[in-house]
Amino acid sequence: MNTGVHAAARSTWKGPMEKDASQSRSAGQRELRRRRGERAFLFDKSLSRCLAGVQREEWELALSSCGGDTVRAARQCGLGGAPPGMKALWGRSAEEALDAYQRWQKRRGRR
Numbered sequence: 001m002n003t004g005v006h007a008a009a010r011s012t013w014k015g016p017m018e019k020d021a022s023q024s025r026s027a028g029q030r031e032l033r034r035r036r037g038e039r040a041f042l043f044d045k046s047l048s049r050c051l052a053g054v055q056r057e058e059w060e061l062a063l064s065s066c067g068g069d070t071v072r073a074a075r076q077c078g079l080g081g082a083p084p085g086m087k088a089l090w091g092r093s094a095e096e097a098l099d100a101y102q103r104w105q106k107r108r109g110r111r
Contacts, residue, residue, distance in 0.1 A: 030060065033090055041094040042074055045085030047101070050094040052079050059088065 033056055040059035042051045054062075054077050066072035074082035091097030 036092065038090045038092055038097075040088045040090060041097040042070070042079065042082070043087045043089060043094075043098070044083055045087070047087065047098060050098075051082070051086065052077075053094065054079075054088075063088070 039056055040054045042054065043049065044051060052074070054074075058077055059073065062073040062076040063070070066076060070086050070088050071082045071084060073088075074086065087101075089097035089101045091100055
C-alpha cells in the first residue's frame with residue numbers, strides 16, 4: 001500500500017466531472033441570476049453612487065478573465081475611470097441590488 005505524499009494527493013484530487021461545494025454554489029448562483037434577469041451594477045466604494053450597469057454575461061466573462069478584479073473588469077467592459085474599491089452588486093435594478101447588499105450585510109453582522 002502506498003502511503004506517501006502522492007497517495008494523499010490522489011485522494012483529494014477531484015476529477016474533471018467532480019465539483020467541490022463552492023463551485024457548485026457559484027454555478028447555482030449564476031443560474032439564479034440568469035433566471036431572474038439580473039445585471040451587475042457598479043457602485044463607488046461608499047455605495048453612494050451607481051456608476052454603471054452591465055449585462056450579466058458580459059460582467060461574468062470580464063470578471064473571470066480579470067481574476068476577480070472589479071476595476072480591471074470594468075475597464076474591459078469599456079468603463080474607463082473605474083475607482084479603486086468599486087463594488088459590483090447584482091439585481092434587476094440598482095436600487096434592488098443595493099437593497100439586497102444592505103440586507104446581506106445586516107445578516108452577516110448578526111453572526
